Amino acid sequence: HALVREAVYAELLPGERTRLHARFAAALAGRDDRGGPGLAAELAWHWYAAHDLERALPAAVEAGRAAERAYAFAEAQRQFERALELWDRVPAATAGLDKAELLARAGEAAANAGAADRAVALVRGALAEVDHARDPLLAGQLTERLAFHLRVAGRPGAMEAYQEAIRLVPPGPTVERARVLAGLG
Numbered sequence: 235h236a237l238v239r240e241a242v243y244a245e246l247l248p249g250e251r252t253r254l255h256a257r258f259a260a261a262l263a264g265r266d267d268r269g270g271p272g273l274a275a276e277l278a279w280h281w282y283a284a285h286d287l288e289r290a291l292p293a294a295v296e297a298g299r300a301a302e303r304a305y306a307f308a309e310a311q312r313q314f315e316r317a318l319e320l321w322d323r324v325p326a327a328t329a330g331l332d333k334a335e336l337l338a339r340a341g342e343a344a345a346n347a348g349a350a351d352r353a354v355a356l357v358r359g360a361l362a363e364v365d366h367a368r369d370p371l372l373a374g375q376l377t378e379r380l381a382f383h384l385r386v387a388g389r390p391g392a393m394e395a396y397q398e399a400i401r402l403v404p405p406g407p408t409v410e411r412a413r414v415l416a417g418l419g
Contacts (some may be wrong), residue, residue, distance in 0.1 A: 256284035259293075271309065274300035278313060282320075292318045292328050298339065307346035314340035334363035338376060340381065350387035355381055366402065371410060374402030378414045393418075 243251070259280035262273065270382075278293035298313035317336055342358035357380045366373040381395030396418040403414050 250270070256286060256288055259284055259289070263289075271297070271300040271304040271306055275309060275313065277404045278316070282316065285348065287320050287324045288328055291317055291324045292330060294320065295330060295336065298343065302339070302343065305346075307343045310343035311340055311347050311349070311352075314343055332362045332363070334372070334376070337363065341379065344381055345386065350383055351382040351389075354380065354387055354389065370402045371404060374399045374404075374414060375410055377402055378417050382417055 259277060262277045262280060265273070274293070274297040278290060278297040280294045281287075281290035284290075294313045294317040298310045298317065301307070301310035301313060301387060314336060318333075321333060321336070337356050337360035341353045341360060344350075344356055345353035357376060361373065361376045361380060364373045364376060377395050377399035381392045381399060383396060384390070385392040396414070399414045400418060403411050405411065
């Protein structure tokens, strides 16, 4: 029963809780059916609560991806933001993606969860991680997403962002160029 679980958990000492979470995480990690969003989120939570941050970061990213696949966008946002919280404390190579992509995914999850203002902030963070001169296509795609989120949030600057995205995305018949032009339209 949930009340009994809460009572027992409250009586545990902090070190006991950490060890308990580590054992739960290890047991969950050994299961074959780890693809579901609920199990992925539980695994991410236990690694985080066990203070095993090197496992918590990739688990949070995977839980965010699993939540996206299940259209559980608020949960995806929560997991991606937990991964961002851990980003500077753990070698980033364990995450399986770069910080700009993680910020962009968190922004899309926030937008799909109805948090347009948070999406704006997250996509702006992603843009800050991208070298516009070295990767103008990615910068243009992120700028287009920023413009979209600004428009949805009812904040000024969307038209200017769309125009900047058009400037950044190389001309030519590409999906990326079409998306930017469609957004401006």
